[in-house]
Amino acid sequence: MAAVFLVTLYEYSPLFYIAVVFVCFLVTSGLVLGWFGWDVPVILRNSEEIESSVRVSKKQMRQVKNPFGLEIPHPAAVSITRGITLTPDCLENCILTCYWGCSVQKLHEALRKHVYCFRIKTPQALEDALYSEYVYRQQYFIKKTDKEEKYCQLPEDAQIAGFGPVPRSRYPLVALLTLADEDDREIYDIISMVSVIHIPDESYRLPCRILYQYLLLAQGQFHDLKQLFMSASNSVPPLSNASGESSADKSLLEKVGLAEVESDLHDENSKDCVVCQNGTVNWVLLPCRHTCLCDGCVKYFQQCPMCRQFVQESFPLCSKKEQDQDEPEHIFQDVPHGADF
Ligand SMILES: [Zn+2]
Numbered sequence: 001m002a003a004v005f006l007v008t009l010y011e012y013s014p015l016f017y018i019a020v021v022f023v024c025f026l027v028t029s030g031l032v033l034g035w036f037g038w039d040v041p042v043i044l045r046n047s048e049e050i051e052s053s054v055r056v057s058k059k060q061m062r063q064v065k066n067p068f069g070l071e072i073p074h075p076a077a078v079s080i081t082r083g084i085t086l087t088p089d090c091l092e093n094c095i096l097t098c099y100w101g102c103s104v105q106k107l108h109e110a111l112r113k114h115v116y117c118f119r120i121k122t123p124q125a126l127e128d129a130l131y132s133e134y135v136y137r138q139q140y141f142i143k144k145t146d147k148e149e150k151y152c153q154l155p156e157d158a159q160i161a162g163f164g165p166v167p168r169s170r171y172p173l174v175a176l177l178t179l180a181d182e183d184d185r186e187i188y189d190i191i192s193m194v195s196v197i198h199i200p201d202e203s204y205r206l207p208c209r210i211l212y213q214y215l216l217l218a219q220g221q222f223h224d225l226k227q228l229f230m231s232a233s234n235s236v237p238p239l240s241n242a243s244g245e246s247s248a249d250k251s252l253l254e255k256v257g258l259a260e261v262e263s264d265l266h267d268e269n270s271k272d273c274v275v276c277q278n279g280t281v282n283w284v285l286l287p288c289r290h291t292c293l294c295d296g297c298v299k300y301f302q303q304c305p306m307c308r309q310f311v312q313e314s315f316p317l318c319s320k321k322e323q324d325q326d327e328p329e330h331i332f333q334d335v336p337h338g339a340d341f
């Protein structure tokens with residue numbers, strides 16, 4: 001029957017070609033519109049399908065409250081001879097211990113010890129782990145939410161003008177923040193913060209800055225804090241280099257995804273999304289750490305709109321539920337220690 005039909009068509013050859021072209025057209029349309037259920041990459045898709053196919057995996061986060069904050073108010077004025085001013089900003093009474101010329105190896109051994117069993121929750125614990133491998137030590141009591149400046153300096157008679165050329169065996173300054181009250185150590189997951197601070201000297205004149213900040217957890221992990229790169233809008237003064245460092249521990253992202261977020265992030269201080277210029281910035285893109293997209297726009301991007309890096313994972317600064325509660329949130333991602341990207 002079909003053969004007879006084709007032969008008949010063939011006799012009227014123009015009609016045959018028209019039919020062939022028509023069948024081809026139908027098959028192509030079918031492929032494009034996905035009638036056959038094959039996943040053929042085509043251009044025409046409606047917007048909902050784009051959302052689902054482009055969505056980047058969302059990182060699982062856990063919230064923790066970080067009681068510690070440390071700022072360097074005048075980084076330009078810091079030097080090995082003039083000393084450094086530190087402004088701790090803590091939620092509880094704390095102890096700030098500064099170790100000048102702290103051994104790099106001993107500090108990292110101490111952090112490793114913390115992971116195993118020897119929890120560093122008091123200055124004495126770090127002291128024991130360092131085996132006095134430091135040049136000079138200073139200690140201050142920090143009152144709760146008191147942002148008093150603390151001045152640290154090597155003693156005059158130390159006669160130290162620098163810690164030699166890089167790579168160095170000693171960090172210029174290590175600042176340890178620990179909770180002063182025994183009871184507070186039960187409340188917080190984060191029991192201490194170790195900040196490694198570069199201080200310019202004769203051999204290494206780069207300006208003062210925080211090199212690393214490690215948050216030590218009661219359960220034994222420690223996490224490296226990393227800064228988030230927020231997109232700045234006109235209404236908010238952009239983070240300058242000077243204040244960038246000082247606000248480092250306010251908007252930081254831990255190496256494996258830890259971020260601490262202040263409550264003012266999502267009210268008057270909130271920044272606008274770089275794409276729609278309207279929504280509040282809420283999404284952190286990894287691994288580039290640009291924080292520039294709102295809830296509405298994040299689903300359309302596989303690449304970061306600021307640096308074009310492919311987004312491997314993303315997480316919100318505050319999820320919808322938290323926004324409703326309007327609580328300050330400290331977000332923390334639950335990843336086994338040692339993960340790296
Ligand atoms: Zn947007």
Ligand SMILES: [Zn+2]
Pocket residue numbers: 285288289290304305306307308309
């Ligand atoms: Zn980026």
